[in-house]
Amino acid sequence: MIRLTETVLRDANQSLIATRLPFEKFEPILSEMDKAGYYSCEVWGGATFDVCLRFLNEDPWERLRKIREAMPNTKLQMLLRGQNILGYAHYPDDIVRRFVRASVKNGIDIIRIFDALNDVDNLKVAIEETVKSGAMASGAISYTISPVHTLENYVKLVKEMAAMGVGSICIKDMAGLLTPKNAYDLVSAIKDAVDLPVVMHTHCTTGLAFMTYLKGVEAGADVIDTAISPFSGGTSQPATETLSYTLRELGYDTGLDKEALHKIAAYFKPIRAEYLANGTLNPISLTTDTECLQYQIPGGMLSNLLSQLKMLNVPDKFEEALKETPKVREDMGFPPLVTPTSQLVGNMAVQNVLAGERYKNVSSEIKAYCRGEYGKTPAPINEEVRKKILGDVKPIEGRYAETLPTDTFEKAQEKLGDLAKTEEDVLSYIAFPSVAEKFLTERKAKEENVWTFSIEEVK
16 A cells, blocks of 8 residues: 655645645645545654744644644644754754644644755654654655665664664655666665655656656555645645556555545636745746756755845856856765755855855854754865954854753743743744844734723624
């Protein structure tokens, strides 16, 4: 049997429409999704949290509780950036633990945990707390290609995650770089190394995804991530119905209800049309981009580079920045290009091109990266480059998280005062301070206005 995880409520809509899918848009279809027979539905984490607060005027915790209530029979899944939780900086261990516990309490069954550098020190606290909270920790490999990202090293990483107590292993291919052959070899090697289910996650960006999934399934993959057809393809995942149909024809049972899938697809078609019409869904996001194979850069990162250069009125520098990006990545120790390392490397490449001198203008984030605040890099950082960036400042030793304050939660609670009604409110603020404070302030004002209005009505 091969099971499918549906991504339309998280990664598919994040990849295609920048996560701009409010709860009210998908609420009516949740009960049908609950009947479909999915292995799980990815509904939370990634950018959903930030976007709920920043753009959709939704409490992400309340959104999760509502989904949980509407889908009692389906495992709900989220994506967690290890020690970075859902943000871009490292958080103290106690905050990671609190966030994991709150996520499970509010309805999450599976937490897929990854680190941008594949540094297991950035995974262990989140994995440990997930298991302790009674949810499944799915340990994720941030898949990439480089001289140091070998089959042997990936297997070593998998064994370390298995020893930490993960319940499954996910191959997280954020750029669509995983080829059919490499998928077959990697899945086979993982299945030989550990007795755990293997989950495959990829994107259609480069056009490889359908073939890659089929070879992965042939090698023994247990779960694949797919998106209902109106929100599939391009920078999203392959279509759920297409793969379910193909796998059944090949003799695999997917456990999916064909009629339910038909209803779900029919529901999302007009929503996709609406986002196409209003420009939120850029048709370019639905195309195949083989440049990613040449430069090993995720599609979203390519568009971000171009957007950044256009804002600076130098779009003609795009090709130069594109060629500079792999060079910066090599200097930085071949990090997988996923949030936040994709932003760090991309921005540095642009700065190098604009300055006409490499590493002349360096951001505080790159300095922090070179100090070791993001964790251990897959390969050593180019020592000459590190010295140019840091001067005589020495890199930190040990886990950066252990150097962080232990009273972060209490200070945030004190700062918020009566704006925070729950532990979840405080965690929202810690993850995204200014955005959450604005949301909580507006919520309080709205509640007070409603209360005043009702008193006047009584009078």
